Amino acid sequence: xxxxxxxxxxxxxxxxxxxxxxxxxxxxxxxxxxxxxxxxxxxxxxxxxxxxxxxxxxxxxxxxxxxxxxxxxxxxxxxxxxxxxxxxxxxxxxxxxxxxxxxxxxxxxxxxxxxxxxxxxxxxxxxxxxxxxxxxxxxxxxxxxxxxxxxxxxxxxxxxxxxxxxxxxxxxxxxx
Numbered sequence: 001x002x003x004x005x006x007x008x009x010x011x012x013x014x015x016x017x018x019x020x021x022x023x024x025x026x027x028x029x030x031x032x033x034x035x036x037x038x039x040x041x042x043x044x045x046x047x048x049x050x051x052x053x054x055x056x057x058x059x060x061x062x063x064x065x066x067x068x069x070x071x072x073x074x075x076x077x078x079x080x081x082x083x084x085x086x087x088x089x090x091x092x093x094x095x096x097x098x099x100x101x102x103x104x105x106x107x108x109x110x111x112x113x114x115x116x117x118x119x120x121x122x123x124x125x126x127x128x129x130x131x132x133x134x135x136x137x138x139x140x141x142x143x144x145x146x147x148x149x150x151x152x153x154x155x156x157x158x159x160x161x162x163x164x165x166x167x168x169x170x171x172x173x174x175x176x
Contacts, residue, residue, distance in 0.1 A: 006074070008071040009071060011065075013116040014073055015062070015063050015129075016062050016113050018062075018077065019107075019108045019111075020107055020108065023059070026057030026058065027058070027088070028058065029056070034088065035055065037084075037087065038079075038083035048065065048066050054129045054133060054145070054147065054150075056133060057138075061129045063116065064076075073113065084106070134164055142159075143161050143162070
């Protein structure tokens with residue numbers, strides 16, 4: 001088994017990509033309320049701030065800031081995945097490996113993370129998150145996708161409502 005080492009910063013700000021196992025399903029938007037409930041449940045027990053997020057049918061990107069002295073993002077993701085999975089009907093096929101481990105076949109076992117280094121890095125990742133539904137062809141303009149923090153950023157004056165209507169190579173970020 002691979003030995004994954006993650007760079008951790010207590011109280012840090014992190015970018016994440018998290019995906020479901022079967023990328024042909026739309027579980028995350030089909031069960032958006034279950035996903036919201038899972039996030040809320042974990043945030044109550046283990047607070048963190050969601051700086052930006054986009055939920056697509058089969059994966060999500062987000063930026064979190066953890067409390068000072070805390071770097072337990074893996075535990076939070078494990079609990080979010082578990083809380084979400086518990087709310088879904090148990091109908092998905094499972095591999096022998098997942099059956100042995102008592103796992104459902106909903107999520108990829110791993111996730112991708114990146115420590116945000118500075119304000120420029122933060123801004124680039126926020127742009128990437130909000131543009132992602134256009135990049136993947138779900139909508140023609142960012143404002144047409146309902147499952148993101150884009151409108152929060154519009155309200156704050158960070159973006160105009162028309163932002164992201166045209167593709168820009170400047171929005172490319174590693175991790176997908």
